[in-house]
Amino acid sequence: MRIAVCGGPYGNPYALRSFVDDARARGAERLFCLGDLGGFGADVDALWPILTDNGIECVAGNYDVAIARGDADCGCGYRDPKDNEYAQIVYDHTLAATGRDFAAWMGRLPTEHRETIAGVDVHMVHGSTLALNDFWWESLPEEEHRLRAEASGADVVLCTHSGLPWQRRIGDTLAVNVGVIGKPANDGRQEVRYAVLDLIDGHAAAELVPLAYDWQAQARSMRAAGLPDVFVETIETGWWTTCLEVLPPRERSRGRYHLYRSTLPSGFRPADDDGWGDATPRAVQDDRQVVPPAVEDDRPVVPLFGSPYFPSRLWIYTNFHCNLACDYCAVASSPGAAARSLSVGAFRALVDEAVTAGFSELYLTGGEPFLHPDIVRLLDHASARLPTVVMTNAMLLRGRRAAGLAELVGLAGLAGRRLTVQTSLDGATAATHDRHRGTGSWKRAVDGIGHLIDLGLPPRVALTETPENTHDIPAVAALLAELGLPAGHFAVRPLLRRGFSATGVEIGEDSTIPELTVTADGLHWHPAGADRATSPDMHLAPAGTPLVLGRQLVTERFFAARLTDGSLPRPVHCAM
Numbered sequence: 330m331r332i333a334v335c336g337g338p339y340g341n342p343y344a345l346r347s348f349v350d351d352a353r354a355r356g357a358e359r360l361f362c363l364g365d366l367g368g369f370g371a372d373v374d375a376l377w378p379i380l381t382d383n384g385i386e387c388v389a390g391n392y393d394v395a396i397a398r399g400d401a402d403c404g405c406g407y408r409d410p411k412d413n414e415y416a417q418i419v420y421d422h423t424l425a426a427t428g429r430d431f432a433a434w435m436g437r438l439p440t441e442h443r444e445t446i447a448g449v450d451v452h453m454v455h456g457s458t459l460a461l462n463d464f465w466w467e468s469l470p471e472e473e474h475r476l477r478a479e480a481s482g483a484d485v486v487l488c489t490h491s492g493l494p495w496q497r498r499i500g501d502t503l504a505v506n507v508g509v510i511g512k513p514a515n516d517g518r519q520e521v522r523y524a525v526l527d528l529i530d531g532h533a534a535a536e537l538v539p540l541a542y543d544w545q546a547q548a549r550s551m552r553a554a555g556l557p558d559v560f561v562e563t564i565e566t567g568w569w570t571t572c573l574e575v576l577p578p579r580e581r582s583r584g585r586y587h588l589y590r591s592t593l594p595s596g597f598r599p600a601d602d603d604g605w606g607d608a609t610p611r612a613v614q615d616d617r618q619v620v621p622p623a624v625e626d627d628r629p630v631v632p633l634f635g636s637p638y639f640p641s642r643l644w645i646y647t648n649f650h651c652n653l654a655c656d657y658c659a660v661a662s663s664p665g666a667a668a669r670s671l672s673v674g675a676f677r678a679l680v681d682e683a684v685t686a687g688f689s690e691l692y693l694t695g696g697e698p699f700l701h702p703d704i705v706r707l708l709d710h711a712s713a714r715l716p717t718v719v720m721t722n723a724m725l726l727r728g729r730r731a732a733g734l735a736e737l738v739g740l741a742g743l744a745g746r747r748l749t750v751q752t753s754l755d756g757a758t759a760a761t762h763d764r765h766r767g768t769g770s771w772k773r774a775v776d777g778i779g780h781l782i783d784l785g786l787p788p789r790v791a792l793t794e795t796p797e798n799t800h801d802i803p804a805v806a807a808l809l810a811e812l813g814l815p816a817g818h819f820a821v822r823p824l825l826r827r828g829f830s831a832t833g834v835e836i837g838e839d840s841t842i843p844e845l846t847v848t849a850d851g852l853h854w855h856p857a858g859a860d861r862a863t864s865p866d867m868h869l870a871p872a873g874t875p876l877v878l879g880r881q882l883v884t885e886r887f888f889a890a891r892l893t894d895g896s897l898p899r900p901v902h903c904a905m
């Protein structure tokens with residue numbers, strides 16, 4: 330026996346008609362619907378004749394129960410006020426648009442159906458075996474899946490409600506979330522999904538079937554009914570724009586939108602917050618995303634990537650070895666550190682991938698990038714594609730490297746390359762600076778800063794604040810001004826407890842905003858945690874993982890960390 334089971338028609342008669350045709354064409358002998366007849370589209374009453382004329386066997390969803398009773402809300406089980414606000418808009422429409430006869434019919438539907446079909450014990454529910462409005466997500470922990478399967482004990486349990494299709498074996502039970510046909514599955518496709526099950530001699534197999542239908546007609550009917558564009562967009566694009574907060578981290582990370590705009594920190598301006606203020610070098614300032622693209626339009630939802638919580642800058646470790654061995658180095662670099670250099674080819678491919686993946690800035694760091702034998706070629710390629718900042722201790726800007734950089738600066742003027750150099754100075758005297766960074770390093774760093782100024786590439790200079798140099802900060806600012814560094818190119822950053830540093834500010838996934846970082850070892854949550862040996866907690870994925878997948882992993886981890894205590898990570902500007 331072949332059966333077809335759909336969930337959530339959501340006032341979408343066009344999808345329901347296609348479900349009937351498609352299921353019949355596939356040889357389904359019985360058709361089932363697991364409830365939520367209204368709830369997104371405009372024309373709920375049009376579903377009734379399709380259901381009855383085609384003998385679709387229905388169980389009631391929470392929506393149907395609420396509409397039948399004339400409740401004040403849908404009872405979908407959202408906890409976030411914004412989710413509830415959108416749900417209420419559609420519920421009010423559905424309640425007003427549903428004829429009372431149809432509503433009374435909904436009220437007579439059972440809330441579950443259990444039947445042995447071809448020797449298979451099949452249990453059909455709306456939310457789960459625990460509750461009518463329970464969200465049975467694929468990403469639930471194993472024990473949660475077992476709890477729901479064992480609450481039934483059937484061979485097959487079928488559900489919908491959460492709206493996202495999946496199937497899995499849980500012990501002896503085949504559990505299938507059949508998805509919904511009222512709106513797409515937040516996957517960028519207009520098709521919706523339903524399930525076809527073959528039940529033969531006590532055995533069951535399920536297939537989740539994509540269903541094409543006249544989504545343009547559905548969109549038109551929603552607009553004609555005055556439903557907000559934010560709902561219509563989901564029908565037209567396949568991406569969810571509402572009900573975001575209910576999505577668990579994994580399911581949420583797979584969608585295009587992740588946050589309601591109203592949850593973004595108001596007035597967040599990365600450029601003002603990073604210590605560089607108005608004097609951010611012109612080349613960078615012009616391209617900084619004071620308002621990231623993700624929040625520029627008027628959509629009520631935004632992607633996490635490109636928002637202040639996940640800046641669209643990509644950090645690349647060109648190499649890990651360094652001519653210095655600072656005792657506070659967050660990535661445990663030194664002359665003896667394994668180089669872990671990126672080849673020119675790998676670097677170029679990465680930069681090109683970053684452009685495609687939507688990154689808007691590159692930060693090249695190490696180790697000491699100017700130890701990379703091809704650093705000038707790397708800077709050439711990077712700065713031609715995206716605004717690029719290179720972090721250096723400025724001590725190696727001599728000979729071949731200095732000449733190459735000078736040539737590049739010439740090119741920058743000619744070809745519009747956007748390159749900024751950033752370096753470090755921890756004291757106004759060698760005594761203070763060299764204490765953590767090594768004998769002789771102050772003099773060469775000061776010489777390097779002077780060289781960059783002469784080159785027409787005045788660097789940003791950051792001071793890593795320690796108990797030993799706090800008092801020296803005004804003197805460092807004065808020294809830099811004396812060297813001719815423009816005002817505002819100097820900033821102070823905190824010492825971080827990472828790598829070689831046993832003291833300083835604690836950072837972790839639950840306490841910093843993510844800044845996707847690439848090294849020869851793969852992808853990392855943040856540049857200060859890019860050394861896999863000393864920061865295994867910040868390693869996201871192995872080398873070769875696409876940046877787009879990295880964005881998704883960051884998004885999932887961001888929401889997992891956020892949901893632990895309900896708060897959002899704070900930005901820690903450790904390297905800018």
Ligand code: SF4
Pocket residue numbers: 651652653654655657658659660661662663695696697722
């Ligand atoms: S802090 Fe910078 S300059 Fe010092 S060892 Fe680490 S990478 Fe090298």
